[in-house]
Amino acid sequence: MKSIAKQSPTPPRARAPRLDREGIEQAALISELRARMPKVADLIYHVPNGGHRHKSVAGKLKQQGVVAGIPDLVLTMARGGYFGLYIEFKATPPNDAGVSAEQHERIRKLNEQGYLAIVCRGHFEAVEAIRDYLRLSPTVVVIQ
Structure with missing residues (x-):
């Protein structure tokens, strides 16, 4: 008589952990700023x-x-003439997420208060936005 080996069912495959592409790209941005623009890296958080x-x-x-x-x-x-720059950072398309209603509203409020608040999609777009911002003349603050 043939021996019938009992086969166990194939275990379900575990899902690969979701890559935090936004976090990876943002870390690359900060790393580049630390290497190439240390004065900026010191003042961005x-x-x-x-x-x-x-x-x-x-x-x-x-x-x-x-x-x-x-x-x-x-x-x-x-x-x-701005007090500072705010960046809503999104991953590079096609891995980017949408901008939420709360983010749109907060960006609008920050712009109304004299900040430049923008959305950047990806590390390279953010570097270019920062470079463009730095080309603006320093805002003069008069303390009386």
């Missing part, structure tokens, strides 16, 4: 506002002032 968090952590952060729609990067250099 990331606002870790998004991402998935446990409900209790999200609640605490909201109490501490986290607000939906704040752009990802802030360059604290005043140029061209």
Whole structure:
């Protein structure tokens, strides 16, 4: 009699972890700024506002002032009559996400307050936007 080997069902394939393309590209941008524009790198920072968090952590952060729609990067250099540059960073198409209603609204409010707030899709577009911004003459602040 033939031995019938019991075959176990093929285990389901685990999904490959989702690549954070936006995070990877933003890290490349910061790395390039550190290497090529250290004065800019010293005055730009990331606002870790998004991402998935446990409900209790999200609640605490909201109490501490986290607000939906704040752009990802802030360059604290005043140029061209602006107080600073805010960049809502998105990955390069076709891996980019849409701009949410909260992000559009926050960008509008920042622009109304004298900041330049923009959306950049990808590392290269962001570098060019920063270079364009730096070509503007420094904003003169008069302290009385």
